[in-house]
Amino acid sequence: xxxxxxxxxxxxxxxxxxxxxxxxxxxxxxxxxxxxxxxxxxxxxxxxxxxxxxxxxxxxxxxxxxxxxxxxxxxxxxxxxxxxxxxxxxxxxxxxxxxxxxxxxxxxxxxxx
Amino acid sequence: xxxxxxxxxxxxxxxxxxxxxxxxxxxxxxxxxxxxxxxxxxxxxxxxxxxxxxxxxxxxxxxxxxxxxxxxxxxxxxxxxxxxxxxxxxxxxxxxxxxxxxxxxxxxxxxxxx
Numbered sequence: 001x002x003x004x005x006x007x008x009x010x011x012x013x014x015x016x017x018x019x020x021x022x023x024x025x026x027x028x029x030x031x032x033x034x035x036x037x038x039x040x041x042x043x044x045x046x047x048x049x050x051x052x053x054x055x056x057x058x059x060x061x062x063x064x065x066x067x068x069x070x071x072x073x074x075x076x077x078x079x080x081x082x083x084x085x086x087x088x089x090x091x092x093x094x095x096x097x098x099x100x101x102x103x104x105x106x107x108x109x110x111x112x113x
Numbered sequence: 114x115x116x117x118x119x120x121x122x123x124x125x126x127x128x129x130x131x132x133x134x135x136x137x138x139x140x141x142x143x144x145x146x147x148x149x150x151x152x153x154x155x156x157x158x159x160x161x162x163x164x165x166x167x168x169x170x171x172x173x174x175x176x177x178x179x180x181x182x183x184x185x186x187x188x189x190x191x192x193x194x195x196x197x198x199x200x201x202x203x204x205x206x207x208x209x210x211x212x213x214x215x216x217x218x219x220x221x222x223x224x225x226x227x
Contacts (some may be wrong), residue, residue, distance in 0.1 A: 006156075032213050043203065043219040044157075090156055099145040099164065099207045102215060104156030 021102030
């Protein structure tokens with residue numbers, strides 16, 4: 001069966017510090033991968049998606065970047081965090097070929113102080 | 114572009130009462146529709162999905178939703194609420210031309226009163 005791992009679960013970082021959140025998927029190959037951000041009391045905003053290794057599409061301009069160094073690894077990064085980067089970050093994967101549901105990781109609660 | 118609107122950011126029901134969470138969508142092509150549930154500090158879990166096979170879709174935990182094209186709606190219902198149903202619920206829409214990306218509504222928080 002497929003599983004998705006996302007870590008860390010919580011993170012408190014000072015303004016101006018770097019960020020690296022990692023997500024890995026097991027039990028499937030060549031998935032679509034997604035990073036979402038969920039602000040308090042709001043819906044999910046798609047930040048990045050990837051259809052393959054090294055292929056990253058950004059949905060909104062921001063202080064973050066994403067990379068996919070391996071087929072089932074998706075990394076969200078920042079060189080210098082802003083207060084506005086605080087939020088709940090969710091990694092997800094989905095199958096290709098048909099419109100399928102997204103399978104989500106447990107999320108990372110990021111607080112920038 | 115597609116979009117969803119969830120009517121009511123907060124819904125409160127008594128245990129045993131009917132649950133009705135509303136979702137309306139907008140799409141210029143046939144949509145695929147999903148309902149997800151999120152418990153505090155967790156990821157989202159799929160409740161059910163509509164992929165044009167049947168307009169009435171049954172999901173997990175006793176939830177179901179009906180696709181109504183004429184009303185552009187996909188409301189989520191459960192005949193009898195349980196305390197464990199308290200969570201946040203998200204409606205989402207995807208289309209085949211959009212690389213599998215889903216557009217999510219803002220969510221509805223369901224409170225179940227004893």
